[in-house]
Amino acid sequence: MTAWFNRNLERNNLRKYSERHLLPQRTKGGNWGNFFRKLSITNWFILINILFFILIALLISLNIFTEEKIFSFFALRAISLFDGALWTLLTSMFSHRWLPDLFFNIISLFFVGNLLEKIIGRKKYFWFYICAGLFAGLFYAVLSFYFGRNEIGAKIFVDPELYSLGASGAIFGIAGLLAVLTPLMKVYLVAGPIIALVIQSVIGSVFPNSSINSISNLIITIYIFISIFSLFSFNPTLRKISLPLGMPFWIMPLVAIVPLIIIGLFVPLPIGNTAHLGGLIAGAVYGVYLKNKYRKKTDYIRNYFRGG
Numbered sequence: 001m002t003a004w005f006n007r008n009l010e011r012n013n014l015r016k017y018s019e020r021h022l023l024p025q026r027t028k029g030g031n032w033g034n035f036f037r038k039l040s041i042t043n044w045f046i047l048i049n050i051l052f053f054i055l056i057a058l059l060i061s062l063n064i065f066t067e068e069k070i071f072s073f074f075a076l077r078a079i080s081l082f083d084g085a086l087w088t089l090l091t092s093m094f095s096h097r098w099l100p101d102l103f104f105n106i107i108s109l110f111f112v113g114n115l116l117e118k119i120i121g122r123k124k125y126f127w128f129y130i131c132a133g134l135f136a137g138l139f140y141a142v143l144s145f146y147f148g149r150n151e152i153g154a155k156i157f158v159d160p161e162l163y164s165l166g167a168s169g170a171i172f173g174i175a176g177l178l179a180v181l182t183p184l185m186k187v188y189l190v191a192g193p194i195i196a197l198v199i200q201s202v203i204g205s206v207f208p209n210s211s212i213n214s215i216s217n218l219i220i221t222i223y224i225f226i227s228i229f230s231l232f233s234f235n236p237t238l239r240k241i242s243l244p245l246g247m248p249f250w251i252m253p254l255v256a257i258v259p260l261i262i263i264g265l266f267v268p269l270p271i272g273n274t275a276h277l278g279g280l281i282a283g284a285v286y287g288v289y290l291k292n293k294y295r296k297k298t299d300y301i302r303n304y305f306r307g308g
Contacts, residue, residue, distance in 0.1 A: 040114055040117055040122070041113075041117055041122050041125055041126050041129070042109060042110065042113035042114045042117050042125075043110075043114075045094075045109060045113065045129065045167075046106045046109055046110060046113075048094050049094050049095075049096065049102065049105070049106055049109075049167055050102070050106070052074070052091075052094045052095045052096070053095070053096045053099075053102050056070060056074060056095060056096075056097065071163045071165075072085070072163075073088075073091070074088070074091045074092065074095040074165065075088060075091075075092050075095060075163035075164060075165045076088045076089060076092035076137050076140070076141060076163065076164045076165070077141075077160070077161065077162065077163045077164065078140075078141040078142075078144035078145040078148070078158075078160035079145065079160045079161055081141045081145075082141075082145055088137075089133075089134050089137040089138060089141075090130075090133075090134065092137055092164060092165055092166070093130075093133040093134070093137065093166075093167055093169070093170055094167065095165045095166070096165055096166055096167070097165055100193070100221055100224040100225065100228075101165075101166060103224075103225065103228050104190075104193055104224070104228060105166060105167045105168055105171060106167075107228060107231070108168075108171050109167060109171055109174075112171065112174045112175060112178060113125075113129070113171070113174055115178070116174050116177060116178055119181065119182075119301060120177075120290070128173070128177065128283075128286060129170050129173065129174070130170075131282065132169070132170050132172075132173025132174070132176075132177075132279050132282040132283055132286075133167070133169050133170030133173065133279070135173075135278055135279070135281075135282040136169025136170060136172065136173060136275045136276070136278035136279035136282065137164075137169055137275060137278070138278070139274060139275065139277070139278025139281070140158070140164060140169065140272055140274045140275035140278055141160075143157040143158075143274045144157050144158045144159070144160045144162075144274070145160045148160050155264055155268070156261065156264065156273075156274075157274055158272065158274065164272050164275065166272065166275075168271075168272065168275065168276055168279070169272065169275035169276060169278060169279040170279055171279065172253060172256075172257075172275075172276040172277075172278075172279035172280045172283070173279035173280070173282045173283040173286075174279075174283060175249075175252065175253045175256075175279075175280065175283060176253055176279060176280040176281065176282065176283020176284040176287065177283035177284070177286055177287045177290075178249055178283070178287075179249050179250045179252065179253055179280075179283070179284065179287070180250075180283070180284055180287025180288060180290075180291065181287055181290065181291070181298055181301050181302065181305075182249050182301060182302060182305035183248060183249055183250035183302065184248050184249070184250070184302070184305070184306045185248065185249045185305040185306070186246055186247070186248060186249075187246070187247065187248075187249050187252055188244035188245060188246050188247075189244070189245045189247065189252050189255060189256060190227070190228075190231065190242045190243070190244055191242075191243040191244070191245050192223070192224075192227040192241065192242040192243035193223075193224045193227055193228065193242070194256070194260070195243065196220045196223055196224055196227075197220075197224075197271065198260075198263055199216075199220065200216060200217060200220045201268060203216045204217075205268065226241060227241050227242035227243070228242065230242050231244075253276075253280045256276070257273055257276050257277055257280065260273050261273045
């Protein structure tokens, strides 16, 4: 009886192992199931961002709810957060209103997110991304609520009545962590779309109700899409359309934040600089923690990704 039991137990175990590892096409969910299981955490985050964008666009286009109602549920607003809308810290991380903003964020996330995920592992990466995004949103909301109520404060910290959407706070968290772990790795800041957004804001301020504003918005939106797709070109000349600026990773987040804060004092920009700063702080703090706890590993990572 014992021999029979052991033989059948072995057979069952072998069958389970074969179905799991040797015959993936027969596992539950088939090829689609295997596809979703193989997605990186970063690519899951990208997929969620896309789904949220489609959902918000559908809700707005179908006029089921007013835009105000939709944004009050998905977007982060400092005054609403302090009234109890705590869930918006999370939903705003995955929500976007404009397609160029979504494209720019998911492409940035694809490159830096997948790199960081391979360095620190899926589990650490998942929780870090969520925590960095939450901290970035909270940092933004607190500064907006307490310091954004006057004219100068609103330019720096954003009016607490305004809504905020986007994954960039969490993405800057990734950038802050990589700036600590791989400070000498050479990266490229895609300056073209950022400069285009500044120009768009300047034109919108100078010609708020003019057809010039509409035309410039169209031209700038087309340029942003072209510059983003040029990054995937094998032609170095085409890639220059996006104005890539090479620099060591440790300086990249500062270059991406400080000039925009200064420009924002004179021109209203659709960019949450304080959320970016909050994400950067979260990433830098976690990076210092990892360096102190795993000194040999982080030293190896630093040297491995040293710029040439």
